[in-house]
Amino acid sequence: MYGLIVIGLAFAPYAFSQPKVGLWLSLALIMIASLIAPPAGFEFGIGYSPELPYWAVATCIVFAALLFRYFYVPASDVDRNASLPASFRAFVAVVVFSGLLGIVRLYSVLNVAKQFYGCLLFCAYFLFAVRFANNERDISYVLDRARKAGLVCALVYIVIYLCRVPTEGFRKELTILSAYAGGLAVLYLPSLVNSRRMSERLRTAMPMLVLLTVPFFGQYKRAILAVVICGLLVIGLRSLSRRRRYLYTILAFLAFTAAIATNALNPIGAYFSKYESLRLLFPEDIQSSYSVYLRLEELRQMVDSLGGVPMFGTGMGSTVTWYDPYSRAWVEQETMTTGWGYLIVKTGIVGTAIFIWFAAHTIRSSLARPLTGLRLGLFLLFVFQLLQMVADPFFLHFMTSLWAGMTCGFLHITNALSKRAEQIAWAGE
DSSP states (O other), X not given: OHHHHHHHHHHHHHHHHSHHHHHHHHHHHHHHHHHHSOOXXXXXXXXXXXXXXXXXXXXXXXXXXXXXXXXXXXXXXXXXXXXXXXXXXXXXXXXXXXXXXXXXXTOOHHHHHHHHHHHHHHHHHHHHHHHHOOSHHHHHHHHHHHHHHHHHHHHHHHHHHHHHHHHHOSOOOOOTHHHHHHHHXXXXXXXXXXXXXXXXXXXXXXXXXXXXXXXXXXXXXXXXXXXXXXXXXXXXXXXXXXXXXXXXXXXXHHHHHHHHHSSTTHHHHHHHTTXXXXXXXXXXXXXXXXXXXXXXXXXXXXXXXXXXXXXXXXXXXXXXXXXXXXXXXXXXXXXXXXXXXXXXXXXXXXXXXXXXHHHHHHHHHHHTSOOOHHHHHHHHHHHHHHHGGGTSOTTTSHHHHHHHHXXXXXXXXXXXXXXXXXXXXXXXX
C-alpha cells in the first residue's frame, strides 16, 4: 500500500512539468493500484477497505501537482474560446453546496471529505483536460498512452488470473480495472469499423480483445453489455442525418434498459447457466440475479427512509442504512451501489436534474455534427461511462470520477473545435 504513495510521488514531477503526461499517468495510477493493492472490501464503499485511503493519497498527490500547474500556467486562447458550459458550472455549484450541507449537518468531516473528493476530481479533471489537452493531437496522445498502460495492466491481470485458475477456478472478481479496460476497449471501435482490410481489422481487434478479457474474466456484466451497446451504436452515429444520430443514441439507452429490466436476455442466460464458471456473468434470469435485486432493494429502502426524494439531498458525508435480505443483516455505508441513487441521496432532485442537464448538453453538442474519428471514440466512451451509472457512482467516486471528468473535458474540446471548423467553412463559402 505504501508503494502507491511512492508511485504517486514519482508521477507528480511529470504531472507538473508535462501536464498532458500527468493526465494519462493519473489513469495509469488507478489501474496499477488495482493490481498491487486491490481493495479488501467492496470497491464502492460497502465494508472497510484499508487500501482505499492509500489510493486516495496517491491520486491526491498527482492531482495536487496538476492543480498547482493549472494555476501556474495562464489560460490560452483555446481555453478562452472553449467556454465552460453553464450546466458544468451549475454542477460545480451543487457539489460545493452539498459539501457545505454535510458540514452544517455536522456529519463526520472525514466522510464529507471522502465523498466531496470524488466529485472534486470529476470537476477538476474536466478543467485539466480543457487546459492541458486543448487540441486533437494532445487528446490523441493522452488516450493512446492510456490505452497502452491499460494493455500492460490487462496482460498482467490476465496472467495472474490464469495462474490462480488451477486452485480457485474461474471466478467473479471485483476489480476497477474491468471498468477501465472495458472503456479503453470502446476507443478501438471507430478504427475497427473504418478499417477496410482484414489485416488492419485484426491489428485493431487484438488489443481490444485483450482489454475485454479483463471484464470477461472478472465477470463484470455491465462493462461487457455497455461495450456491446457501443458496438451497435458506432455504426449509426456516423450518419449524416442528425435525427438518425439522436435515434440511434436513444435506442442504445433503451436497449441497455431493456436488457436489465426485461427477460430479453434470459435465453442467453439459460444457455450459459449450465456452466458454473459463467453462471454469474450470464444469469439465467437477470431480474432475480442477486446483484440486480440488491441494487433495486437498496434504492427502494433509501427512498422510503428519506420519505421520498429530497429537494437538496442529505449532503456529502451522510451515511445510509438498509437491510440486506440475502445476508439478513443491516448494512451502514457511505455510498450506494447505484450511481443514480447515490446522486439522488447526496444532491437531491436539484443535483440530479443538473447532472442530467449536463449529460444532455454533452450529448446534444456531440450529436450536432456527424461523429467520426476521435470525436466518435470519445462520445462512445462517454456513453459507456454513463451506462455504468446504473450500477455504481462512476462520475462521483474518486476511483473513476477523474476519468469521467477527463472524458467530458476532451469531448467538450473536440466538440468546440468541430463547431469552429464548421463555422470557418461556412464563412469561407
